[in-house]
Amino acid sequence: MKKANILVVDDEESIRFVLNTILSNEGYSVRTSQNLVKAREMISESEFDIAIVDRILRDGEDGIDLLAELQTVQPFCQAIMISAYPSYESAVRAMNYNAATYLTKPLEKDIILETVQRTSARARMVRQQLIQKNRMETVAALTSGMVHDFGNILQIIMTNLELFLSDKHLPAFNTDKLNRAFDAALRGEAMIRRNLGIGRCKEQENDKKTTVNVNHEIGRLEPILRDILTPKDIQLKISLTHGVKPVAMDLGHLEQILLNLCINARDAISGEKNRYVTGSDLKTKRKLIKIETTSLQADELCRDYPKFNPVSTDYVRIQVSDTGCGIPRDIQPRVFEPFFTTKGKKNGSGMGLFMTQTLIKRYEGDIFISSGEQGSGTTFTILLPEWKEKQIQFTDKLYSE
Numbered sequence: 533m534k535k536a537n538i539l540v541v542d543d544e545e546s547i548r549f550v551l552n553t554i555l556s557n558e559g560y561s562v563r564t565s566q567n568l569v570k571a572r573e574m575i576s577e578s579e580f581d582i583a584i585v586d587r588i589l590r591d592g593e594d595g596i597d598l599l600a601e602l603q604t605v606q607p608f609c610q611a612i613m614i615s616a617y618p619s620y621e622s623a624v625r626a627m628n629y630n631a632a633t634y635l636t637k638p639l640e641k642d643i644i645l646e647t648v649q650r651t652s653a654r655a656r657m658v659r660q661q662l663i664q665k666n667r668m669e670t671v672a673a674l675t676s677g678m679v680h681d682f683g684n685i686l687q688i689i690m691t692n693l694e695l696f697l698s699d700k701h702l703p704a705f706n707t708d709k710l711n712r713a714f715d716a717a718l719r720g721e722a723m724i725r726r727n728l729g730i731g732r733c734k735e736q737e738n739d740k741k742t743t744v745n746v747n748h749e750i751g752r753l754e755p756i757l758r759d760i761l762t763p764k765d766i767q768l769k770i771s772l773t774h775g776v777k778p779v780a781m782d783l784g785h786l787e788q789i790l791l792n793l794c795i796n797a798r799d800a801i802s803g804e805k806n807r808y809v810t811g812s813d814l815k816t817k818r819k820l821i822k823i824e825t826t827s828l829q830a831d832e833l834c835r836d837y838p839k840f841n842p843v844s845t846d847y848v849r850i851q852v853s854d855t856g857c858g859i860p861r862d863i864q865p866r867v868f869e870p871f872f873t874t875k876g877k878k879n880g881s882g883m884g885l886f887m888t889q890t891l892i893k894r895y896e897g898d899i900f901i902s903s904g905e906q907g908s909g910t911t912f913t914i915l916l917p918e919w920k921e922k923q924i925q926f927t928d929k930l931y932s933e
């Protein structure tokens with residue numbers, strides 16, 4: 533990993549020399565300046581991850597002024613303020629200008645290195661958060677633009693379906709199919725409206741949070757899933773543990789999450805990549821998607837999913853597994869990024885898993901991938917906190933307002 537770029541601003545030559553030597557020896561790339569004029573030039577020319585700035589410089593210059601400028605010019609950059617005249621007031625001012633740390637002179641080598649290492653990790657995190665925020669804003673702009681046009685297309689579909697359905701001579705078999713298509717178009721309309729909410733970051737206002745019996749909803753969704761999978765000759769196995777506790781969420785979101793995962797699973801089984809992986813075995817290889825549910829306690833889940841950070845003691849686990857092409861390890865961390873797709877622009881927008889993860893996190897849940905070698909299939913595990921009575925009282929109040 534590339535080491536941080538560091539700017540050192542201090543009027544004492546010995547301090548500049550010592551900091552430059554210690555940090556360069558550790559592989560950091562360091563530039564130094566004895567005053568703010570030169571420092572300003574440097575920040576207008578190059579990007580820095582960390583700025584180590586003296587509080588009081590010669591000719592009445594105040595290092596805080598540089599911190600204020602850094603906030604607008606280089607928002608990723610983390611500042612460490614150093615001072616030979618420490619005071620509580622000075623430290624608070626530095627923090628108000630977003631200084632990550634305040635150190636007093638004389639400086640000690642170990643403390644400098646430890647502080648720079650910690651600040652460097654913080655700089656990386658802030659950079660990632662800002663990039664993610666920018667992405668969210670792009671998604672928001674795109675979603676808002678798409679909603680209107682897509683809503684119009686759905687209207688055309690629904691109007692034509694209604695015309696078909698009004699034909700009294702339509703055989704019952706076709707009526708069922710058309711009704712399902714009409715329901716799906718209606719749900720699609722509701723879905724894009726909800727997604728617009730995500731873009732505007734006012735999602736909670738639009739959610740209709742209720743207690744949801746996950747098993748019951750999966751049962752309700754089953755015919756729709758079979759409609760999607762049967763044409764591709766894929767079997768669906770649903771294995772629900774009796775007595776799974778309810779969760780509190782918008783019903784439409786659970787449906788959106790499951791559809792996203794099952795459509796991805798279908799594509800992974802029937803797509804080109806799987807054909808390549810399985811070769812002539814494709815016909816004999818089992819084409820199967822499995823949906824399983826169970827209730828588990830947080831400590832059991834922490835053992836199985838080390839990155840899981842529980843907010844509750846009890847969880848509902850939903851797993852969607854497939855016998856498809858699998859997800860190579862190097863791309864697993866990328867699949868939740870907005871616009872990441874391996875299906876080509878015509879077949880995928882790369883928004884499915886991004887939306888899925890965003891929705892799950894909104895309910896303080898999490899999602900994990902488990903996928904081994906190529907062709908060994910994939911399991912997506914969703915963890916959602918069980919509904920507790922207190923929680924629903926709060927949300928009931930929220931939504932009645």
Ligand SMILES: Nc1ncnc2c1ncn2[C@@H]1O[C@H](COP(=O)(O)OP(=O)(O)OP(=O)(O)O)[C@@H](O)[C@H]1O
Pocket residue numbers: 792796797800854856857858859867868872873874875879880881882883884885886910
């Ligand atoms: N079950 C799966 N098996 C293999 N790869 C998968 C699976 N689910 C997702 N992926 C990979 O993750 C990528 C991102 O998935 P995501 O659902 O976000 O977008 P997409 O399916 O490509 O497009 P769309 O926006 O239409 O859903 C996919 O392009 C695919 O490479």
Ligand SMILES: [Mg+2]
Pocket residue numbers: 792795796880883884885
């Ligand atoms: Mg998808």
